[in-house]
Amino acid sequence: MSLSNDQVHRIAHLARIELAPGEDARIRDQLNGIFTLIEQMQAVDTSGVAPMSHAVDLSQRLREDKPSETDQHVRFQQIAPEVEAGLYLVPKVIE
């Protein structure tokens, strides 16, 4: 499979990555190169092999259900661009 320029722009938009003018062709070629590698791997017969979801063969450690965090919002909000009444203020987004 190979990607079109339109698909490159769509992926960039989904990931909120800005492409400089003319950059799309280079990115497209790089991505297509990666797809070629994936195609090579997909040619291997993996029927009977369980899909791997993680690189290490361990299972998830669990935490007891006890609140352990204190209120640090004043500290956290020191790096926020704008804050009011304890809320982070952001450009209005309404669906």
Add this chain to the structure above:
Amino acid sequence: MALLDNWEVVIGLETHAQLATQSKIFSGAATAFGAAPNAQACAVDIALPGVLPVLNRKAVECAIRFGLAIGATIAPRSIFARKNYFYPDLPKGYQISQYELPVVQGGALTIRVGQGEGVAEKTVRLTRAHLEEDAGKSLHEDFHGKSGIDLNRAGTPLLEIVTEPDMRSSDEAVAYAKALHALVRWIDICDGNMQEGSFRCDANVSVRRKGDPKLGTRREIKNLNSFRFMQQAIDYEVRWQIERIEDGGTIEQATVLFNPDTGETRAMRSKEDAHDYRYFPDPDLLPLEIAPAWIERVKGEMPELPVAMKARFERDFGLTAYDATTLTASLDMARYFEAVVAAAGRDTAKTCANWVMGDLAARLNRDEKDVAASPVSAAQLGGLVARIADSTISNSIAKKVFDALWNGEGAGRDNAADEIIDKQGMRQITDSGAIEAIIDEVLAANAKSVEEFRAGKEKAFNALVGQAMKATKGKANPQQVNDLLRKKLAAGAA
């Protein structure tokens, strides 16, 4: 609805149940409702660099309980995935959810649809239930043209419960939602508070011509937070879809919102990439493994489920299906009823049911109290029913005793009903000599009624019974008064 004659409605529901944990699903921040903005959003919840999620054991246990309650497969191994999208109330830019391998797979819920004679049972199949985190809250009120973000809710554990498209009407969808709502509270995994958003439903609705094997295109109604709105929204949506197709239009897949003020559904601004979430396994979280021993332990801790309890009430107590269903509407109600029966005796179960569903439920309803907070304890009500059963008091006197109990007389004492009966001299008069004496007085004082009765007016008889009951302050057995009075009137006529 004539409109529906040629059409079949197909509905599937997705429900988000907020799990009853103290802390968040991947962090140690508290989940209590109503905290000051961002006071319960820790470094993990606001996605500061370098933090790592650690899964909450209780959240997993809630999922296991749910899976057991609906007869599902609990996955021995399940995977967390990242669902990627950008929105200000989602600081990481992805929601941790489960995609390919959810923790609960399959299962079914039995619902009851219709009323009275027309009640029918139906099984709704569940596709899956998976663990995920909630997002924060955007407040669009006036912040100088900006939105305020409160991340207290971010990271709150949710169980998303997904059905197969098995429902065929808004009635069935609401019946399912109510049954699910009752179940999650019964097994104590969710408080079910719909106003606070602890239980919210999305409905996938489509229509197709009857007999058409192919499903129609569906539209998803988001965030239905009351059963009434669910019914209204689905009914409106169904009419809208049918009318559109009959007018020659087509349905496009869309997400819609229900406006309770207008009673209409409206498509959200369509975003062509809204459903391109690019799920992939979250590298920060290892596979969740649930050993059979854990499932067995949870199974041992589960309360008797409503379906089993309902069957037992019918079998052991001789209750009707209606009574048994009503009494198993919530675990608190069922436990209260069982305690009343335990105090009053098994033979009185039907009377106990009548009192719990009648006088008690009416009072609780009027005073907006939950049965767990009833001023009349189950032991006290059981004591009262026992005195009705052994004819110490009549039903009408029992209502007075109940009033006294409700108003706190003998509060905290199991034998309060007996105390009230004794103190107020409410014991039923069963001595027929005493009743006859009273009837004689009543007959002497009401010559006019006696005359009317003899002239064939049955109403006059009831008036005489009333007078006799009044003279005994309601303490005589009405049936006995009836019998003796008839006998006396017949004797007098002869």
